[in-house]
Each structure stands twice: as structure tokens, then as C-alpha cells.
Amino acid sequence: MGLEAGSDTVVATKSVVMERVFPHGAEKVWRALTDGSLLAQWLMKNDFEPVVGRAFQFRNEPVPGWDGVIECEVQIVEPLKELSYTWGSMGLVTVVHWTLTPAAGGTLVRMEQSGFGPDQEFAYKGATYGWKRFLGELEKMLDGGVA
DSSP states (O other): OOOEESSSEEEEEEEEEEEESSSSSSHHHHHHHOHHHHHHHHHHHHOOOOTTEEEEEOOOOBBBOOEEEEEEEEEEETTEEEEEEEETTEEEEEEEEEEEEEEEEEEEEEEEEEEOOOOOHHHHHHHHHHHHHHHHHHHHHHHHTTO
């Protein structure tokens, strides 16, 4: 759990954390995380570019109560090692942070989406479900040799 400093209060926040070792080199995994056309294959349509400060959107089909748009801004780009961006949807802004570490037989990929407040359990559970599905799609794409 992280801590977020408010004006005069401290609010405990939760993070969704997922780690997987993919049997691929960091270059292939990095490309899947930072090439907009590849991101669209396993995550969502987007106008992403790996440039710090770049505002971009992930776009999905709208559903009742959600317009299908996630507003983001790139915060960290350290090629082959670290990528971070904000993730804003339905009034909630979190941070998605990817780290790539060499591992036996491939690359350890760690994804952390942080900043879920105590009153955002629904969003936290939705993110947990969503990232499991997204990482499964990433794995299929990498294994299929697309990246």
C-alpha cells in the first residue's frame, strides 16, 4: 500500500501488482509495451508515443456509464527497463508502472497500477480483473511472434 499526502490528511492507497516471466528478451517485450500498433493488439486502441510528458488516450468501446476513453500522460521512459504513465478514467487517476528485469529464460515483467483509494474498491477489483486479461493477451501476442 502506498501513502498519498493530502492537505492535512494521509490516505492509504492500494495497488494492483502483477508479475510474470515472459520467455522473450527485453527488446521484444519493450516493443510490445511502447509501439502503439502492438499496444492496440493486446491492450486498447491508442495514440501512445514513448515520450515523457506526452498526453495520450487509450480507447475502447463505450459502455453504459463509461465513454470508453482513458486519459493518460507518460511519466517515465527508460528504454528496456521502465515505463510509467498516468491512467485517468471516470474521475479516478492512477499510475501504471512497468518494470522489465532480466530473468532466467526471459524477462520478468512487473506491472503496478497504484493510487486506488479506500472508497474505490470497485475500480480496484475491475483493474485486477482487467490486467489479468490484458497480460494474458500480451502473452499470446508475444508467443505468436508478432512483436
